[in-house]
Amino acid sequence: MADCSLAPAWDGVWDADGEGAFMIGGRCGACGGLALGLRPICPHCHKDGTLTAEAVGRRGRLYSATVIHQAPPGFEAPYRVGYVDIGEGLRVFAHIQADAENGVPAPGPGDEVALCIAAVKTDPDGKARSGPLYAAVEGAAK
């Protein structure tokens, strides 16, 4: 599932381990708050340098999704994107499974989804870059 051979389109927001892909949460050692990605300043308590990485967002619930037909440079239309709620008040923008796969229909709003990492764009130098993609969970309760 997790294709980590590609360079990420954006550094420090997703990764993978033995359990599969995850989003990188920044957990604040001072206030305990969670942010998406490691960043210098905690958005909750404004302390500087207190965030440490934590795996989050292996699963989530799709909030909304659309199919993009007019693509910006580096993307090949059509592709599906959306917002996934991953708990603790976090919502992430990601690519979303567009078609039924192995009999599992593409997820709609409210459906449970699982994260994988996929090639999502091509740089001007022709190299593919990876990004987060949420797909439907087989047999998940709707």
Added chain:
Amino acid sequence: MKLRRAGIMGVGLTPFDKYDDVSVEVIAQRAVVAALADAGIALADINAVYASHLYQGEVFGQRVLRGLHAPEVQLVNVENACAGGSSAVRAAWLSVGTEEHDLCLVVGAEKMGRGLIAFSSADLELTLGNTAPAQYALAGQRHMHEYGTTAEDFARVAVKSRHHGALNPNARFREEVALEEVLESRPIADPITLLQCCRNGSGAAALVIGSEAWCAKRGGPKVWIEGSGLRSIMGDSTERDLTNFGATRTASTAAYEMAGIGPEDIDLVELHDAFTVGELLHCEGLGLCPKGEGGRLVRDGDTALGGRIPVNTSGGLISKSHPVGATGVAQFAELTWQLRGEAAGRQVEGAKTALAHSQGGTGLEAGATCVTILARG
């Protein structure tokens, strides 16, 4: 804070189009000259200038005015993405209201190319392939999921606005479109199709905003600014209700409170319909209908000319195109003509109170919303 009264004394518009062979400075100067003539004043009378643009480079306002032999005045260039024009109007109104100045000029202008807007400060979402129409589409999809709104409901906004545009000699796209034509036009980001997107454009708009004493010098009906709210949403990966698109609710609440009125008192609205989905969601955010009923509003013809609360009698961004820095200022030109009774062919009869709404931003809605209320004096 108690503000003294300030009004719109003159308006000027360089209708939006391509203008391949005209510089943005000249496009803007034409609007300034028209606004000064409409106000019946000279540029030398102006105390301060607020210039709105997004992509036109350094000291844009100064570059516009140096071609008109302007005196040494206070000049501020304003950038608030697509809400820059309305933010500039608001700043000029506050300048007069707080008695800093008596007479201010607002000019908004833009010269643009084609295609998707390329934001110069790409964030995570844009880097992953999000686009401006997709952002609205995601809000629209959630609205469809929660309230049963249909793709046809959104498409009807374009049919309505293009009908208004056909009646407005200042509009750029003046042909009516049928519902099927809108639905069958090229898909951009589901449910948004090509005819539900504003086009990029070039053009300019200008206003003269003056104290009561200055406004008294001009004959004819007066147009006063009664209140304004400017609010921003920073987004930042937190869960929130995307069907409350932008900061329309908080900005309009502030504007209504300042003006001492409510949405039921508004006779007509110019709002930011960069995409049809935005218009329906903003109608709800402004309180023109209960939340979730935006689809019904357009289905019933409430927002069409002759309806309960006409929205975008100018034809909106959908019919005019969207030169970013000019758009918010141009809304005030349309509303001023309406409140004076000068909107030939598209006049809302007896219009006394009007509302301007504009909104701009990027990514997960980080951006500004400005709502301003006008009244005929």
